[in-house]
Amino acid sequence: MCQLLGMNANTPTDVMFSFTGLATRAEEHKDGFGIAFFEGAGLRLLVDHHSARVSPVAELVKRYPIKSDNVIAHIRKATQGRVALQNTHPFVRELWGRYWVFAHNGDLQGFHPRLHGAFRPVGDTDSEHAFCWLMQELAKAHASVPGVDELSATLRELVPQVARHGNFNLLLSNGEALWAHASTRLHYLVRRHPFGHATLHDEDLTVNFAQQTTPDDRVAVVATEPLTDDEAWTPFAAGELRVFVDGATAG
């Protein structure tokens, strides 16, 4: 199974610590990785078909403190689709003058809706097909860019139509909010004042967030498996869709 990592913060925050934790799990997820950073409306997307353990692009992510308010990362173990750059998550499309970023883990079976809109897959994964369908249906449901609450309501109608075809653990962001849906496995936590220490589960690395933050900072982190040992991660219920805005759960 692939691994997902999402971050939503009320102040631009780097994800070097969390990504390092994710990348150590890349041994068995050797079929590439990708990470998308929103900086306001702008987007930085780093992808590589090499494992996040050895990729020079991953090395950059671990060392270069890219400050972002919304991040989606994915390390891939190919189930459907060849190992190729066009099959590497996250995927990006533009809708209503905003970038939308999507990453998925899990398998979909028999989900082949007709794509009659402006969104077509470039690669050959079930994931990108599902993303294009979500974008098409969002575009049909709203004439222009709706608020986060309206988007969440539409997604609560759309996502189950995909999820009944298999495992649909997904992260989606437009730079304003982070939506996360779990079919099987997803966990989240919110880091806020008073900040403490956190120790990575897979690597001997501890960070003291109190040294890097102000009392007003708030950061939500979503991951397939808890990344740290000494923080309280909340598992998603099966079929649960959560939306994070300004580092907190909303809606």
Add this chain to the structure above:
Amino acid sequence: MCQLLGMNANTPTDVMFSFTGLATRAEEHKDGFGIAFFEGAGLRLLVDHHSARVSPVAELVKRYPIKSDNVIAHIRKATQGRVALQNTHPFVRELWGRYWVFAHNGDLQGFHPRLHGAFRPVGDTDSEHAFCWLMQELAKAHASVPGVDELSATLRELVPQVARHGNFNLLLSNGEALWAHASTRLHYLVRRHPFGHATLHDEDLTVNFAQQTTPDDRVAVVATEPLTDDEAWTPFAAGELRVFVDGATAG
């Protein structure tokens, strides 16, 4: 003025040498840079709002031999639009299940066509607006993905409609072909067997392409200004649109 660099090759080729030449010109073009690499249909886009001289992302491009058949790079001196990631070229959209990449130098005045299609700018540059209009008009002109010759014919109709509003030096690629249009300044060359030495104009760096190539390799390079001193660069005529396929001029 910004600086453009394009590469189209018949075999995946890295652009470390040419990008190094471009990056040395980044002193006065300090408002960010971006580079897009096609690997087949897949795309890798590296952008930074820091100058290509000092950016860790640019450092990666100079050292990590990313092999690509189509590359578009841009270093920016902001004329319209703030210095922000969403205003950093190249821009990317998906059409007909392929990624399209666009970069522009020059200024457009009074070009504000209505965008009624599926392509909207995320940032606030005239360049991204023009790109969205080109994508909209290409989508209207062809029901599904046309061949390179047909695309070139449509672009020869569309591009002058933008170019009459100012300077429209542009590079456009869908991973299959590289289109280049010059209003004022653009040069190109084709490197082919027998390969020789090339010395960067702006930096004390010489490469012997004969050591890195096979006799069948062919690479077209397009740049605002000639990047090397000892090769024969051909200037574009004003208003000239050229298309490069498999490392050679076509159409």
